[in-house]
Amino acid sequence: xxxxxxxxxxxxxxxxxxxxxxxxxxxxxxxxxxxxxxxxxxxxxxxxxxxxxxxxxxxxxxxxxxxxxxxxxxxxxxxxxxxxxxxxxxxxxxxxxxxxxxxxxxxxx
Amino acid sequence: xxxxxxxxxxxxxxxxxxxxxxxxxxxxxxxxxxxxxxxxxxxxxxxxxxxxxxxxxxxxxxxxxxxxxxxxxxxxxxxxxxxxxxxxxxxxxxxxxxxxxxxxxxxxxxxxxxxxxxxxxxxxxxxxxxxxxxxxxxxxxxxxxxxxxxxxxxxxxxxxxxxxxxxxxxxxxxxxxxxxxxxxxxxxxxxxxxxxxxxxxxxxxxxxxxxxxxxxxxxxxxxxxxxxxxxxxxxxxxxx
Ligand code: SF4
Ligand code: SF4
Ligand code: FES
Numbered sequence: 500x501x502x503x504x505x506x507x508x509x510x511x512x513x514x515x516x517x518x519x520x521x522x523x524x525x526x527x528x529x530x531x532x533x534x535x536x537x538x539x540x541x542x543x544x545x546x547x548x549x550x551x552x553x554x555x556x557x558x559x560x561x562x563x564x565x566x567x568x569x570x571x572x573x574x575x576x577x578x579x580x581x582x583x584x585x586x587x588x589x590x591x592x593x594x595x596x597x598x599x600x601x602x603x604x605x606x607x608x
Numbered sequence: 609x610x611x612x613x614x615x616x617x618x619x620x621x622x623x624x625x626x627x628x629x630x631x632x633x634x635x636x637x638x639x640x641x642x643x644x645x646x647x648x649x650x651x652x653x654x655x656x657x658x659x660x661x662x663x664x665x666x667x668x669x670x671x672x673x674x675x676x677x678x679x680x681x682x683x684x685x686x687x688x689x690x691x692x693x694x695x696x697x698x699x700x701x702x703x704x705x706x707x708x709x710x711x712x713x714x715x716x717x718x719x720x721x722x723x724x725x726x727x728x729x730x731x732x733x734x735x736x737x738x739x740x741x742x743x744x745x746x747x748x749x750x751x752x753x754x755x756x757x758x759x760x761x762x763x764x765x766x767x768x769x770x771x772x773x774x775x776x777x778x779x780x781x782x783x784x785x786x787x788x789x790x791x792x793x794x795x796x797x798x799x800x801x802x803x804x805x806x807x808x809x810x811x812x813x814x815x816x817x818x819x820x821x822x823x824x825x826x827x828x829x830x831x832x833x834x835x836x837x838x839x840x841x842x843x844x845x846x847x848x
Contacts, residue, residue, distance in 0.1 A: 500772065503839045503848065506810035510840075571811070575771040580806075 558599025566592035668759035678764035724799030753786035762818035774807030778818035778828030785831035
């Protein structure tokens, strides 16, 4: 149920996520070590295009990567295929992407 | 023959629906699992259906599940697999059972064809023979994959085959990889397209059940990894 294009998309999103995860962990460690409060963190992220792009890219990559992985698992576990599988894949992508981007909006807008 | 010199051999009887029937089979030195099956058919029940031809690990027709593990029965010694004097012999997994130990191999070979398993010549008999150097990287890859005997042991071992009926499986994809590396073959892009669909090489989980069980010690997982790289390159260049 994974063709070459979905396979490439999943590898590409993995490539994108790897450095972003490291960046995210580094920022977390910095924030905790520095004892930054929630409002101090928000003060730095709000209105920042850079942080919006950083976490926005991450949220979209996660949604794509996870939707393709879940698509394979759902097909292999429940035998779902065809149109219903395609709709479910898109639904998972939309749900995860929507939730992720909503959170990014909340801290950077 | 005394009791301690015999084995309890459970053999699958019936088609998809059926049950195991147990036979006492005399033990012999250097006995193979195929010998057990042959003994049952020749001495206990002539209606037992099973398949074999060469008895020396060449033809690939004798594969069965032995104590739950897919094996070539003509080259599997009983001493290696018997558990407390018992052996359970069942038809190969992941293929429809025709009768007893004989499975329908059609889906297996249909997938060979679907994966572009047929050689596509670029020359005719009127052309001169093209010299093929054994040490080129392509030929080494092709040689590593070419000793397949079509026994379907890997196909029975593959969990993706059992959960995704469209999956072409390790043997067909391994065959496709040997042809991808064959410089005499002229159907590269068609073959890469054939292994890139819903049941193609990208569905392999790479956990190497096929490698662990292939009696000829081939590495279909490596072949499939090669196909994944080749298809990605071809897709990036817009060829597939
Ligand atoms: S490595 Fe791939 S082909 Fe081999 S058994 Fe696993 S899923 Fe099947
Ligand atoms: S790859 Fe190995 S296990 Fe699979 S069909 Fe060929 S010889 Fe048999
Ligand atoms: S009988 Fe030919 S491989 Fe076993």
